[in-house]
Structures are given as structure tokens and as C-alpha cells.
Amino acid sequence: MDTGGDCSGGGGLEEEAARREREWEEVAEAVAYDSCTWPPPVVAVCGPGNSGKSAFCRLLLNTLIARYRKVGYLDIDVGQPEFTPPGFVSLHVLEEQAKDLTILYLRNPKRCFFFGDVCAKRNPKLLLTYIFDLYDYFLKEFYCFREVDNPEKSAIPLVINTSGWVKGTGFYVLTEMLKYVSPTHVIRVSTTVEHKNLPGGTFWMNQYDADPPINLVEIGAAHNSPPSKHSLLVKKEAKITRDLRLMAYFRQCLPRDFNISCFDDLIRGFVSIHPFQLRLSKIHVIDLHRQVSGTDAHRFLSGTIIGMATSASPPLSIECSTPCCIGLGFIKAVHISEDCIHLITPVSHKLMEKVNIIFQSCIAVPSCLLQVILNTLLLQLFRKIN
Missing domain, CATH: 3.40.50.300 (P-loop containing nucleotide triphosphate hydrolases)
Known part of the structure; x- marks a missing residue:
């Protein structure tokens, strides 16, 4: 079996990488x-x-x-x-x-x-x-x-x-x-x-x-x-990177010593987080892109990633009326009858007490976070049956 061409190609790639690094x-x-x-x-x-x-x-x-x-x-x-x-x-x-x-x-x-x-x-x-x-x-x-x-x-x-x-x-x-x-x-x-x-x-x-x-x-x-032959692969890689960043962000909600050895451990950890509760009536929902009305916006929040802000934080300039964001949250449930939003976030409770603005997003939610909602619903159903 002749491997000379492979060795030569590998050496060429290594030389090119070294030249690029220099x-x-x-x-x-x-x-x-x-x-x-x-x-x-x-x-x-x-x-x-x-x-x-x-x-x-x-x-x-x-x-x-x-x-x-x-x-x-x-x-x-x-x-x-x-x-x-x-x-x-x-x-x-x-x-x-x-x-x-x-x-x-x-x-x-x-x-x-x-x-x-x-x-x-x-x-x-x-x-x-x-x-x-x-x-x-x-x-x-x-x-x-x-x-x-x-x-x-x-x-x-x-x-x-x-x-x-x-x-x-x-x-x-x-x-x-x-x-x-x-x-x-x-x-x-x-x-x-x-x-x-x-x-x-x-x-x-x-x-x-x-x-x-x-x-x-x-x-x-x-x-x-x-890149033409690999364009789909590049798109998949970009989505995976986004999901990893989001999971790393919400991983901060869990104790540092929480052991995660597989995907199911991460889901189990997210399910175990006691959600923070925001009063729905005090929250102003801003849709940055679709212009959904404030009343209707509440119906589209469950299972989404949102940005959070406080009106006490002034905008940077007259041109930009949007306040700076203090962090992300993942909304597990919206209970309109109870005037309550249940969400998980690594933002401190002290800051969360001041939150009265949330931004809707178009960001795809990682499957491990969506699984949190499904597992929670299954757990509630199991408790009702028993």
C-alpha cells in the first residue's frame, strides 16, 4: 500500500498551518x-x-x-x-x-x-x-x-x-x-x-x-x-456552538460541585432548579423584532429565552432608549391566572427583585432546556395520577 502521497500531503498541511501561525x-x-x-x-x-x-x-x-x-x-x-x-x-x-x-x-x-x-x-x-x-x-x-x-x-x-x-x-x-x-x-x-x-x-x-x-x-x-462542500456542516457547527454557550450560561444556576457526566445529568440538574418567580403584572414585555402587543406577548413567553433589564438602569443615550441587559432567563411557565412567570436564571436574586423589563428573543432554545419543560409536565401529571 503506497502512503507516500498521504504523508506528503500531511506535511504540506502542517507547513501551511505553521506559516499561517507565524x-x-x-x-x-x-x-x-x-x-x-x-x-x-x-x-x-x-x-x-x-x-x-x-x-x-x-x-x-x-x-x-x-x-x-x-x-x-x-x-x-x-x-x-x-x-x-x-x-x-x-x-x-x-x-x-x-x-x-x-x-x-x-x-x-x-x-x-x-x-x-x-x-x-x-x-x-x-x-x-x-x-x-x-x-x-x-x-x-x-x-x-x-x-x-x-x-x-x-x-x-x-x-x-x-x-x-x-x-x-x-x-x-x-x-x-x-x-x-x-x-x-x-x-x-x-x-x-x-x-x-x-x-x-x-x-x-x-x-x-x-x-x-x-x-x-x-x-x-x-x-x-x-467551504462550499461543507456549508451545511459549518451551519450545524455554528448552532452547536450557540447551544454550548447557552448551556454553559445556564449551568451557572447549578452548584459548582454538581456532577455532570452525561446529557441526562444536565437535564436532571435543570429540572431540579427552583424557579424564580416574577409578577407578571409588573413586567413590561418588549419584542425587539416582531412588535407583538404587550397583552399578547405574555402568551408567547413559555419555553423561550429572554433578556432581562430594569427601568432603574438608564439607557446609554438619547438615541438608544433600550436599557442595558443584566442577564438571560429561560421561562419554564407563565401562569396568567396566578400573575406569575416561572424562570431559571443565574442572575442574583437581589438583581432579579428589580427586574421589570423582559426582552423576547428569536434565539433557538437548546433541547436540554426544552426537555426541562417536558419533564416538569410529566412529573406534574404523575403526581396527579397518584
Whole structure:
């Protein structure tokens, strides 16, 4: 049996991966340590889905933290966010390097908005409003130059992780964001399939606009192979990643020492959680996308993931009347006659006592959470029979 071709191909792939890793490291070092980089860089990383944008962002964050000690991270990819469950636009300030760049982390953001969907198509205007407000908040709080000698007050760099949807509405959101932010660096991740890539140059600028002082850098994708044969697999992988993030988020409801060795253990744990009860009459339901009336909205809440907020928390700006989100909940049941919503959430009871706004979402619920409702109903039925 001749295996020479396989060995040669494997060696070629390894060499390509090593070359790509060196290329990425060199670009990250250039962004972080360029002698002309003052003020600190504002870097947008963009490119098609499954090209390695998030992986490069992690490498860049680690490199920037080594120099600046603190780095801002604006995540506008509502479908595949880096540090939150899906459906969020969030701003983080990181002070520690990730020890393992392959691990997915959940982190508490400085500020976040709940978009309630995994793509921009339903409401691009709302998504852009969230992005602009979080960027303005970053400029106000973390991009100050009045006290350059004070490390606690001096400006910090910003990395912006963008969506992999680079056509249609996704392209529109990306171009509007780049116009508003005017980053110092744009990292364009490209694949070998040219029609999948973003246009070259400053594609977000109008033809007659003066070219801004910007560093455009092109890097190759992490897996530079035609994705057409694997498009369904990529979509499945994205859904699995979203489900894992949601399960990790609601796993925080369980004791740390709760043993989970299989899927059934996770379901059993979720079923055992005593739900928090919200008074339905004090809750204002906001549907961010479908405009369902307040009265009818209550009928569509059971078995859904919702965002939660409090009217005591003021909005970030006049343009954005939506308050910041304090966390997610999964609604097990709505009892209109009892004026009660039963939900599970890792948000503290102290904060939950203040919640009077919930946001409906279009986010698909992981099967383990839906199984919680089924198991609860079966348990209630069993008790009635006996």
C-alpha cells in the first residue's frame, strides 16, 4: 500500500498551518508594537464566517494586553460572540491573557445590549444603534488622553470582532460600523474562495471621500479551503456552538460541585432548579423584532429565552432608549391566572427583585432546556395520577 502521497500531503498541511501561525503572530505584533501607534490602536477584524476571525482576535488581545495591560473588546457578532451567549452586543475590558486560545470563555461585560437574534436581518438599525452606543461609551470611559501618565486613566486599545455575514444586510452593518468608528487598523481575513471575501481596499468609504489614515492588513484564513462542500456542516457547527454557550450560561444556576457526566445529568440538574418567580403584572414585555402587543406577548413567553433589564438602569443615550441587559432567563411557565412567570436564571436574586423589563428573543432554545419543560409536565401529571 503506497502512503507516500498521504504523508506528503500531511506535511504540506502542517507547513501551511505553521506559516499561517507565524503570519498571524507577526501581524499582531506589528499592531501592538508599531512605534507610531499612538493613540492606542482601534482594530476591526473582519472577514467571512469560519475564517478564523475570533481566533485571530484572541491572539491579538493577548498581544495587546502584554503591552497595554488593559484592552477593550467590542463584540458585534450576535451569532457567534466570543465571551457571551448568542444574541448580545457587548463591551469587555480584559486585563488577563487567555492561557489557552482554543477554550471558549464566558465573561461578564462592562456593558451589553440584548439583540435577541443571531443575525442582523430582522433589525439592522437597532443593531447599529447598540454598536454605536457601546463604542461611544468606550470612547468616554476608556479612550481618554487627559491623564497619559496615570495607567488607570490612560487610553487603552480596542479590538472589534465582527460578524462573518459579509453579504447583504451583514455587509451593510459592517460598512456602517466602519464609517462610524473609523478604526486605525482593519484586519481583512480572506479565503482562497474570492467570491466569499470582502472587497479590497477601503470598501466602506464613498468614492469621493478622502482616504483616511488607516492601516489595511490582509491575512489568510485559518482553514484556507473551499467551504462550499461543507456549508451545511459549518451551519450545524455554528448552532452547536450557540447551544454550548447557552448551556454553559445556564449551568451557572447549578452548584459548582454538581456532577455532570452525561446529557441526562444536565437535564436532571435543570429540572431540579427552583424557579424564580416574577409578577407578571409588573413586567413590561418588549419584542425587539416582531412588535407583538404587550397583552399578547405574555402568551408567547413559555419555553423561550429572554433578556432581562430594569427601568432603574438608564439607557446609554438619547438615541438608544433600550436599557442595558443584566442577564438571560429561560421561562419554564407563565401562569396568567396566578400573575406569575416561572424562570431559571443565574442572575442574583437581589438583581432579579428589580427586574421589570423582559426582552423576547428569536434565539433557538437548546433541547436540554426544552426537555426541562417536558419533564416538569410529566412529573406534574404523575403526581396527579397518584
